[in-house]
Amino acid sequence: MQREVTFAGFGGQGIMTAGKLLALAGMAEGKEVAWIPSYGPEMRGGTAYCTVVIADRLIGSPIVNDPENVFVFNRPSLDKFGPRVRPGGVLLINSSLIDVLSERKDIEQTCVPCNDIANALKNGRSINLVGLGAFVARTTMVSLETQRAVLHKEFGKKGKESVLQAATEVFEAGVRAVLEGQGAKTP
Amino acid sequence: MSEPTTIFKRPASMRDAFTHYCPGCTHGVIHRLIAETLDELGLRERTIGIAPVGCSVLAYNYFYCDFQEAAHGRAPALATGIKRVLPDRIVFTYQGDGDLASIGTAEILHAANRGEKFTTVFVNNAVYGMTGGQMAPTTMPNQVTTTCPRGRDVNLAGWPFPVADVLAQLRTPAYVERVAVHTPRHIINAKRAIKQAFRYQMEGRCYSFIEVLSTCPTNWGKTPAEACKWLDEVMVPYFKLGLKKSPDRPPVE
Amino acid sequence: MAKKLMKGNEAIGEAAIVAGAQAYFCYPITPQTEVAEYLAKRMPEVGGVFVQAESELAASQMIFGAAAAGARAFTTSSSPGISLMGEAMSYIAAAELPAVFINIIRCGPGLGGILPSQGDYLQATKGGGHGDYRFLVLAPSTVQETVDLTIEAFRLADKYRNPVLLIGDGLIGQMMEPVDFEGRGAPPTLDTSAWATTGCVGREPHIVKTLFLDPNELERRNRKMRDKYEQMKREEVRFEAYLCDDAPELLVAAYGTTARVVRTAIDRLREDGVKVGMFRPISVFPFPDEPVRQLAFQPSVRSVLVVEMSMGQMLEDVERALQGRRPIHFYGRGGGNVPAPEELVRECRRLLGNGQGGRP
């Protein structure tokens, strides 16, 4: 069993970190994981993306051209990665910055207004964590419990309880957005 | 009422292209000053530029004249090759501080020492820009970069390399000046110096070298305005601006 | 110690520290600069030497100096920088000093690009610098294997008093995978007392040099070095055979990142009952000549497909090893493009003449 996701957006949206946190959760579940970044000329000011693969056995190709899941955080990423989602897969869309859906009928689509949710919690920089919460809730690529434990470990540095609290708040808001169907539309 | 007149336009020596430089980066300003110079001196069609390896490796996307791309640090050697076989053409190298003051130190010193009749525009931004902000030979004392995470320790890495001042020590005649581009006043002065450098080359007088203090807001972790301020407050006091050497003034014996 | 999620480049840095590296000399170049950035922090913490040199030329000569002075020294770079190290490689090999070089290959030639490639295979295995010498060359395909082979590289460098070169591509440097340092440690310290230039208190001076104007003396050294390379061929061949023992029809040869893609392609083909196996060299000098012969000359194997991120370099070693006894095909990608599993599935099917799976 192998599961994959590509997170894509602008540089600076925390895409790479979201991917890393997911990979850490995969590891915590005893799985094989690989985190593959985009690197290259397009990084300067352009799109940034990473792919996370979580599998039961040794991971072969680090290049996944048709990921099972894709989360796009901006419009150029929708144009680039929307067509690549594997048929039957899930496309998550940051509807704060993207006001359209993919025209595809062979995938499921879920909208999450990441920026709006993060802004409402006065944590506008953490749209990646909103996205991560929504993603894990939507796909259960890892369990929510594991992902929460990873957040605890990564953000729960002593003396910085407020950082963990803020991270948890946005993450849980992302989870709720999906579970309670807030903003989630399916065409 | 009089007809509207054009007071500002793209120099003919520049292409109509989108910049890839970061917001607030002064590489673009320096490009423009060179392009204006080529226009004003009527040099565009007989100029060959040499791009370095660094953020300005893509300089040929902006200049509308012949260009060669050099290996990292080797631009002065290419320029020598071109100028020696085409002595009536105008040749300039455009190089960053990693390119010129680190890996290419041998080439620049010897081109200057041979008195090659080309022009170098040396962009000193105190850091390796393109590779993401590592220490350069020009990095300021205590300045933090990704390869001196505790700040530049002058006991281990030495003091910032003052290229213009070093080249000025050579006995071979040359024109060497250090300028900056962080305020309009400095930009106007930099333009004068760059134009003078190309004039000396046209006259076949000497090697000409202009060091330009430039900003790298991205790798300095500063806004464009803060970067200009930092350049003024930290770089200028160490890298003293001004004329370092002139072919009109022979060295004192 | 629990596994850590690390970028290949950072894992190389930590592995070198685990291996007891005492001195690291570098010059920034994408896609391996993170090694330098990592070690700029870590080396001072362990009392090691970190120097950002003025060029790769200088960095590699700093290794020459440090190695001759008896230190466990190494450098990392990427293709254009490795070219500049060719000089030092030749001298260090000639002086019979242990040293480790790591090339995180990017696409070329020339300035090329910064994306992954395997275009430096011939440079790594057949040349680099001038003269009659060889490097022992290892090619990992996962981050964990990169860690293990980095540590191993230091041991082998000592064993042969010869430089060892590790080649990875940009993807291995940039991707993160879990790595385990548990149970791994520094190889025993090499006794350098007979040759290192440490000051001649109470002994005759040591001279480290590579100039030998007497042809017979130089030839003796050439022969001695040749003997070392022959010993490497006997003792250091490493490879992996994947699904090769159930009479595969096609044998795919690939190393590094490409081998991972091949593995995925093979898994997909196997789901449809298409029997394909893989030969993955881990040491590319010495090349596993005999193992690839054994795998390819199985009666079931109709042909061999070599896959590389180059226009055909390891291909020459496979051709040499198989001596024309099996048809050899080649599939290469360049420019920084990594082949996708789908492409390789298609290519394997094409070669087997069974477009839709099953037997032709």
Ligand SMILES: Cc1ncc(C[n+]2csc(CCOP(=O)(O)OP(=O)(O)O)c2C)c(N)n1
């Ligand atoms: C031989 C070689 N070594 C290293 C590099 C990687 N490299 C590319 S640009 C650069 C530094 C450029 O810095 P600088 O010259 O200061 O220019 P800036 O980007 O700051 O304008 C380096 C080290 C290379 N391309 N070739």
Ligand code: SF4
């Ligand atoms: S990295 Fe620095 S030098 Fe390069 S374009 Fe950006 S601001 Fe300019």
Ligand SMILES: [Mg+2]
């Ligand atoms: Mg610079």
